[in-house]
Each structure stands twice: as structure tokens, then as C-alpha cells.
Amino acid sequence: MSPGTPAASALELSAAAARARHHLEDCLLCPFRCGAVRSTGQGVCRVSSVSYIAREMLHLGEETPLRPAHAIFFSGCTATCRFCVAASFAFRPTYGVPSTPAQLAQRIRLRQEQGARSICFIGGDPVPHIPFILETLAVLGPDRRVPVVFNSNFYMSPQALELLAPAVDIYLPDLKFGPGSGLESCGERLGGMPNYWAVVTGCIQEVWARGARVMVRHLLMPGHWSCCTEPVLHWLAERPGLEVSLLDQYVPPVRAQGRLAGFLAPEEGARARALARRLRLSLVG
Numbered sequence: 001m002s003p004g005t006p007a008a009s010a011l012e013l014s015a016a017a018a019r020a021r022h023h024l025e026d027c028l029l030c031p032f033r034c035g036a037v038r039s040t041g042q043g044v045c046r047v048s049s050v051s052y053i054a055r056e057m058l059h060l061g062e063e064t065p066l067r068p069a070h071a072i073f074f075s076g077c078t079a080t081c082r083f084c085v086a087a088s089f090a091f092r093p094t095y096g097v098p099s100t101p102a103q104l105a106q107r108i109r110l111r112q113e114q115g116a117r118s119i120c121f122i123g124g125d126p127v128p129h130i131p132f133i134l135e136t137l138a139v140l141g142p143d144r145r146v147p148v149v150f151n152s153n154f155y156m157s158p159q160a161l162e163l164l165a166p167a168v169d170i171y172l173p174d175l176k177f178g179p180g181s182g183l184e185s186c187g188e189r190l191g192g193m194p195n196y197w198a199v200v201t202g203c204i205q206e207v208w209a210r211g212a213r214v215m216v217r218h219l220l221m222p223g224h225w226s227c228c229t230e231p232v233l234h235w236l237a238e239r240p241g242l243e244v245s246l247l248d249q250y251v252p253p254v255r256a257q258g259r260l261a262g263f264l265a266p267e268e269g270a271r272a273r274a275l276a277r278r279l280r281l282s283l284v285g
């Protein structure tokens with residue numbers, strides 16, 4: 001197990017899983033705070049009490065320290081990013097195969113035997129699936145041999161953060177959008193997440209302050225230098241120890257309009273990397 005792995009006992013994990021189960025009846029896992037409608041799958045994310053897995057695989061596309069990762073893609077998401085490349089399952093919470101914790105635990109054992117160096121919970125977004133994830137890790141118990149990675153939009157509540165603390169070794173938040181609030185902010189206008197900057201930076205700040213290992217991903221979007229990339233990189237630079245992954249593979253969706261209809265210009269990527277170097281960010285590839 002990697003250094004910094006939470007020394008959660010089976011008992012602690014089971015207790016966290018039991019607390020998490022309450023959110024299947026009264027969900028407060030993210031700022032939408034849908035409550036009881038979660039149980040019927042009518043919350044904002046439309047994820048019910050059943051977790052569907054769109055796909056799972058040994059994945060070589062994650063950051064170098066994590067790969068090959070056992071990537072587990074849950075269906076459903078709390079965001080509605082207009083340029084989502086995973087829309088086929090992010091916006092369809094019943095896409096794929098309904099799973100049980102015992103089934104997923106068995107698959108994790110297999111992927112570890114095949115050489116997985118990390119277990120990456122991804123989506124869509126994994127936040128609505130926290131009860132399922134904790135239950136799976138409790139079932140897995142001492143069979144877990146590699147770090148647990150939580151790769152999320154990080155649009156979550158303090159309750160969700162508290163549940164994850166004993167279970168997650170490496171946090172992999174996306175910090176896509178810059179500061180601002182209200183309907184015209186990029187986080188709300190493009191991602192469908194009200195109060196995006198305050199919520200997501202607050203969650204990153206919390207896990208960073210705990211001393212957890214945190215790798216922040218920032219997707220470089222065409223035309224979003226001064227509203228998103230520049231302030232994001234400056235914010236990250238104020239928190240030493242954060243690792244940063246700059247993603248320059250933006251793909252414009254077919255029906256995109258305006259700035260998001262184009263590809264990232266090579267000079268936009270170069271400009272971001274130059275600023276990251278000047279700010280002495282710890283870049284991971």
C-alpha cells in the first residue's frame with residue numbers, strides 16, 4: 001500500500017458504509033441536497049439506490065503514478081457539462097450494468113491480480129455512488145492491496161467528504177472552471193453547478209489541509225484563459241504540495257457553440273504550461 005494510505009480498520013469502513021446508506025433515503029451528498037427523492041431516482045443526478053457501472057477496465061490513460069489503473073466508470077453525474085465526452089453514460093444513470101458491492105469487489109480482486117496499481121472510482125461522477133463504494137471497500141477488506149483513488153468533479157457536501165476520509169488514499173479532483181458566481185459564471189453556465197468555485201475549491205482545500213495526496217486536474221478549454229485557466233493555476237500555486245495535471249485533449253462536441261466549438265490552440269496549451277512552470281506547480285503527466 002502506498003504511503004499515506006488511510007489506516008482504516010474494517011470496522012471504520014463498515015461504520016462509514018452504514019452512515020453512507022442513509023443518503024440513499026435522504027441524499028445530502030452534494031450541494032443539490034435532493035433529500036428523499038433520491039430513493040426514487042428523481043434527484044438532480046437521477047441516480048437511484050442502484051449503482052450502474054458503464055464500464056470497468058485496466059486503464060493506461062490515467063496519470064503516470066496511478067497506471068495501470070483499475071478504472072471503474074459509474075453512470076450518472078451531478079454536473080451537466082455542455083462538452084461532456086462521457087455523455088452517453090454520464091447523463092444516463094441506468095446505462096451499463098447494475099452491480100452489487102460483492103460483484104465489484106470480486107472484479108477488483110481480479111484486476112489487482114492482472115496488475116492494477118490503483119483502484120480509480122470515476123464517472124460520470126462517483127459522488128452519488130459513495131454508499132456503494134464504501135460498501136464495496138468494506139466487502140473487499142484486507143484483499144485491497146493498492147491505493148483507492150477518487151476521481152470526481154468534487155462538487156460535494158461536507159458530509160460526503162467526511163464519509164470518504166477513512167477510505168480514500170488519493171483524491172483526483174477536476175477543477176475545470178474559474179471563480180465567479182451566478183448564472184454567467186462558467187461553472188454554472190457550462191457545468192450546471194451553482195456556486196461552483198466556492199464549493200469545489202472548498203472541498204479541495206479541505207482534503208489538502210488534511211494532508212491527503214491530491215492531484216488536481218484542470219482541463220484546458222479554448223477561449224477560457226482569463227475566466228478559468230489563469231485564476232485556477234494561481235489558486236493552485238498558493239497550496240504547496242498539490243500535484244497538478246493539465247489536460248489538453250479538449251474535444252468540441254458536435255453541437256457546441258461559440259468558443260467551445262473549436263479545438264484548443266497549441267499556443268493556449270503552451271501558455272498554460274509556461275504559467276504553471278513560472279508558478280512552480282508540481283506537474284504530473
Ligand code: SF4
Pocket residue numbers: 027028029030031032033034035038043044045046047078127128
Ligand atoms: S448526489 Fe444526486 S441525489 Fe444526491 S444530492 Fe446530489 S444530485 Fe441530489
Ligand SMILES: [Zn+2]
Pocket residue numbers: 177178186223224225227228
Ligand atoms: Zn471559463
